[in-house]
Amino acid sequence: MRKLIPNQHLENSYPVNRNTTSLIIFGVPRSASTYTWQVIGDIYEMGVVRTHKFFDVSPSIPIVRTVRDWRDAIVSYWRSHYPDVACMEREDIYQYVAYYQEFIWSLQAWTQVQPKSPLLRYEETIANPKKLFEVAESLGGPQITPDRRDEILEAHSVRVNRAIANNLRGIDKSTLLAQRHVHEAAVGKWKDFMDDDNAKLFCELLGDELTEWGYDPVVTPLVKAQKPPPKPDEKT
Numbered sequence: 001m002r003k004l005i006p007n008q009h010l011e012n013s014y015p016v017n018r019n020t021t022s023l024i025i026f027g028v029p030r031s032a033s034t035y036t037w038q039v040i041g042d043i044y045e046m047g048v049v050r051t052h053k054f055f056d057v058s059p060s061i062p063i064v065r066t067v068r069d070w071r072d073a074i075v076s077y078w079r080s081h082y083p084d085v086a087c088m089e090r091e092d093i094y095q096y097v098a099y100y101q102e103f104i105w106s107l108q109a110w111t112q113v114q115p116k117s118p119l120l121r122y123e124e125t126i127a128n129p130k131k132l133f134e135v136a137e138s139l140g141g142p143q144i145t146p147d148r149r150d151e152i153l154e155a156h157s158v159r160v161n162r163a164i165a166n167n168l169r170g171i172d173k174s175t176l177l178a179q180r181h182v183h184e185a186a187v188g189k190w191k192d193f194m195d196d197d198n199a200k201l202f203c204e205l206l207g208d209e210l211t212e213w214g215y216d217p218v219v220t221p222l223v224k225a226q227k228p229p230p231k232p233d234e235k236t
Helices: 033-044 070-081 090-113 122-127 131-138 146-155 158-169 196-212
Strands: 023-027 048-051 063-067 119-121
Touching: 023 033, 023 090, 033 048, 033 063, 033 131, 033 146, 063 090, 063 122, 070 090, 070 196, 090 196, 119 122, 119 131, 122 131
Parallel strands: 023 048, 023 063, 063 119
Antiparallel strands: none
8 A cells, every 4th residue: 555755855765665656856956846846746745756866766656857958057056045146257157067967967867767757848847837737647647627727836836936935035034945946937047147258168068968958058149147347446
């Protein structure tokens, strides 16, 4: 008899097995993995695990992978730490690309385990969130009514999540939900926070990975962000 665990985020395989888990959602940070987990979790209600890590579990447990243009994902994560900084520096690019290497490896590892598992692109999910219901149904998830679909999408909409985040920010700015888990539904926003040189550096470091997952590494047209001119008292 199955004894499903509550929907939750996990960093390792305990207590994931076929009797406790209906679905694993793996996503690189800032790829709408939380949003996907929220929506699909409301469909299943129990037994849906979300993770940013790879762990060795039975291939009979269905998985869903979420991915995003690495530039948007990394800039979004960087902004969660430096919300008031206008442009990424060269050192930031090296640091955050290095940090994301583990998640890139985990995505590749999950793909080797289940190469035909659904791959949800952030850009497509944001444009058509109803696709999440199609994915859940294709994996044998519970059938729900159109009205229930609308209720779930509204409960986890950008508007609602932002309202929650604003309330939490007024109480505790360290709250993870407030700082890191509220999506802006932005595509191509990375161009606002990298100057041309750093955009080129990023593509030198992760150009192969961009191509592998279906994103164009070409930097043209020129990106929008440029470093501000030095102040009069600063040396140029």
